[in-house]
Amino acid sequence: MARALTVALREVRAFLKDRADLAFSLLLPIAIFAISYGAFGGQMEFRGTAHVVNEDEGGKYSTLLVEALRDVDNLNVDELSAEDANRKLDRSDLLMVLFIPEGFSAQLASGEQAQLIFKRRGNGGEDGQIVASIVSGVAGEMAAQFQVLSQVENALAGTGISQHRIEVTVEEWMEEERQNPVVTVREDIVGVERDPVDEFLPGIVTMFILFAITISARMLVEERKKGTLERLLTTRLTAGELFLGKFLANVGRGLIQTLILFLLAYAVFQMFTPLSFVETLVVAFFFTAAVSAIGLIIGSLASSEDQATWIAVFFTMVMVMLGGTFFDITEGSVFYTVSKMSVSTYANDALKTIMVDKGGLADVGLELGVLAGVAVVGLFLARSLFKVVPGGR
Amino acid sequence: MPDEFLIAEDLHKSFNEHKAVNGVSFTIHRGEIFGLLGPNGAGKTTTIRILSTVLEPDSGDVSIGGHSVRREPEAVRSIIGVCPQELALYPEFSAVDNLVFFGRLVGLTGKDAHSQAMAHLELMGLRERARGKVDKFSGGMKRRVNLAIALMGHPQLLFLDEPTVGIDPQSRNKIYETIQGLRHGGMTILYTTHYMEEADHLCDRVAIMDGGVIVAMDAPRALKSQIGPPDQVSLEDVFLKLTGRSLRD
Numbered sequence: 315m316a317r318a319l320t321v322a323l324r325e326v327r328a329f330l331k332d333r334a335d336l337a338f339s340l341l342l343p344i345a346i347f348a349i350s351y352g353a354f355g356g357q358m359e360f361r362g363t364a365h366v367v368n369e370d371e372g373g374k375y376s377t378l379l380v381e382a383l384r385d386v387d388n389l390n391v392d393e394l395s396a397e398d399a400n401r402k403l404d405r406s407d408l409l410m411v412l413f414i415p416e417g418f419s420a421q422l423a424s425g426e427q428a429q430l431i432f433k434r435r436g437n438g439g440e441d442g443q444i445v446a447s448i449v450s451g452v453a454g455e456m457a458a459q460f461q462v463l464s465q466v467e468n469a470l471a472g473t474g475i476s477q478h479r480i481e482v483t484v485e486e487w488m489e490e491e492r493q494n495p496v497v498t499v500r501e502d503i504v505g506v507e508r509d510p511v512d513e514f515l516p517g518i519v520t521m522f523i524l525f526a527i528t529i530s531a532r533m534l535v536e537e538r539k540k541g542t543l544e545r546l547l548t549t550r551l552t553a554g555e556l557f558l559g560k561f562l563a564n565v566g567r568g569l570i571q572t573l574i575l576f577l578l579a580y581a582v583f584q585m586f587t588p589l590s591f592v593e594t595l596v597v598a599f600f601f602t603a604a605v606s607a608i609g610l611i612i613g614s615l616a617s618s619e620d621q622a623t624w625i626a627v628f629f630t631m632v633m634v635m636l637g638g639t640f641f642d643i644t645e646g647s648v649f650y651t652v653s654k655m656s657v658s659t660y661a662n663d664a665l666k667t668i669m670v671d672k673g674g675l676a677d678v679g680l681e682l683g684v685l686a687g688v689a690v691v692g693l694f695l696a697r698s699l700f701k702v703v704p705g706g707r
Numbered sequence: 708m709p710d711e712f713l714i715a716e717d718l719h720k721s722f723n724e725h726k727a728v729n730g731v732s733f734t735i736h737r738g739e740i741f742g743l744l745g746p747n748g749a750g751k752t753t754t755i756r757i758l759s760t761v762l763e764p765d766s767g768d769v770s771i772g773g774h775s776v777r778r779e780p781e782a783v784r785s786i787i788g789v790c791p792q793e794l795a796l797y798p799e800f801s802a803v804d805n806l807v808f809f810g811r812l813v814g815l816t817g818k819d820a821h822s823q824a825m826a827h828l829e830l831m832g833l834r835e836r837a838r839g840k841v842d843k844f845s846g847g848m849k850r851r852v853n854l855a856i857a858l859m860g861h862p863q864l865l866f867l868d869e870p871t872v873g874i875d876p877q878s879r880n881k882i883y884e885t886i887q888g889l890r891h892g893g894m895t896i897l898y899t900t901h902y903m904e905e906a907d908h909l910c911d912r913v914a915i916m917d918g919g920v921i922v923a924m925d926a927p928r929a930l931k932s933q934i935g936p937p938d939q940v941s942l943e944d945v946f947l948k949l950t951g952r953s954l955r956d
Binding site for chain 1: 756759760761781784785787789791793794795796797799800808809811812813814856
């Protein structure tokens with residue numbers, strides 16, 4: 315055991331000495347996390363642009379409408395000329411444009427029916443439809459305020475109350491209604507509300523640990539290439555101790571990287587309780603052990619570094635696909651059944667149970683058992699397949 | 708009668724249909740430098756791999772210090788040191804770290820490994836560069852580190868597989884001096900080389916292998932006397948006479 319630890323320690327020291335390797339292996343998960351979060355995280359909330367042609371330029375109500383649109387959260391307002399808008403609609407550069415026709419304010423002021431026009435290309439696009447809905451809501455609210463104001467003015471005609479006083483009072487009532495509406499809407503989310511960080515971190519951790527397959531696979535081949543493999547096995551070091559040392563080194567390395575990733579996640583996103591932090595690390599340990607053992611099997615069979623790398627990359631990619639890293643796999647589907655062949659599925663499930671569904675280690679006993687089994691069987695299989703030299707022990 | 712430290716008996720090893728070692732038998736006496744010579748593909752490396760327990764023979768056995776390589780490979784490994792022809796080093800580590808690492812693997816404590824490492828680096832003229840990274844060393848310095856590693860744990864039998872290949876005369880001379888010093892200290896050495904003068908100069912006895920068999924074995928002078936006056940013929944003449952002049956791949 316002491317000699318296995320000596321081998322493991324040398325591997326860890328080599329990892330720490332190689333600054334480029336160290337930096338890359340630590341920056342990689344952070345970069346992947348940031349990219350994934352940037353790419354998928356923003357889709358949780360709608361952000362859009364209302365393209366507006368105001369042909370009622372200078373009109374009181376058209377100006378109010380545009381200002382009201384500007385006040386809507388996550389909605390940009392892009393004002394453009396009618397000519398520009400028509401050209402862009404023709405070229406499909408825009409799919410939906412709001413036209414405020416000339417005389418809009420005057421019509422409203424005189425009590426006539428005023429009309430807003432949406433010009434659209436096809437169905438106006440998904441974003442265009444959402445923007446149209448937002449514009450309709452804002453216009454409706456404005457119309458309601460205008461009608462209330464008109465009716466109050468009519469009712470108070472001849473009382474000597476000034477027009478300004480009426481407008482201010484009606485505006486105050488409307489604002490109070492906005493703040494304390496008579497009818498409220500509550501959203502009940504069925505299931506667990508998923509934060510994008512929670513959503514993607516388990517998959518990213520799984521994928522990141524899967525890279526350990528390649529590192530593990532190359533360890534033995536690199537020793538062979540350096541000529542140190544044969545030399546190591548003419549010392550008192552047994553092949554079993556060599557494998558155990560390499561295995562421990564890879565697990566240690568993987569855990570150090572995962573620990574840093576989790577610490578960052580904790581610092582940046584305030585994830586984890588102390589207990590869930592430890593439980594997540596336990597899952598990461600079992601998974602790292604399993605993939606390290608798989609890597610050693612590949613290393614035992616490969617005859618060159620390139621061969622080891624490509625076989626390992628192949629398995630990594632397959633496991634990323636099967637493990638549900640970036641998308642949920644529908645239960646009961648053929649793909650679901652096939653995914654059960656991949657250790658990454660069990661790791662991903664276990665991490666999601668703890669990180670997203672707030673479960674504990676007791677809830678992931680099956681997953682941990684599978685990962686531990688793969689680690690132990692893989693280690694023995696790798697040792698039995700290994701030959702120092704062709705025809706050797 | 709000299710103490711027979713290594714006894715190889717009727718060793719056979721084949722790879723597919725190719726008989727790499729075909730009935731090799733020899734003995735090495737305690738404290739002797741024994742040369743194993745032969746052209747490329749003669750079976751030297753396979754023989755050394757069998758002796759150093761890396762390969763198991765198809766048949767035959769070797770006793771080293773009373774231990775069978777087949778039945779007690781771990782006991783054999785505890786008394787041998789191997790200096791391979793390749794530079795089997797960790798270039799990203801310092802010279803002393805390389806020696807200490809292998810020292811720990813032959814069973815030394817950290818303290819003993821470090822003190823032996825420094826002593827061996829001193830012996831090799833590398834004490835001043837002990838902390839230097841090996842990948843910054845010259846070819847000759849790397850060769851000397853390669854040999855120093857094999858000395859960790861003070862093995863009783865040392866395998867030196869072409870330890871002077873491709874290095875400058877100064878480093879080669881240093882290695883010769885070290886080997887002779889080790890012999891005087893009582894170490895048994897199995898030495899392979901393509902430099903016949905080197906074998907003639909260093910070895911007490913040599914075995915010449917070709918085609919997986921030993922074609923001659925005796926003291927260099929005795930071998931030379933088989934083809935002419937020993938002072939007028941070289942070991943290379945003997946080698947070429949026994950193995951022929953055709954090129955080997």
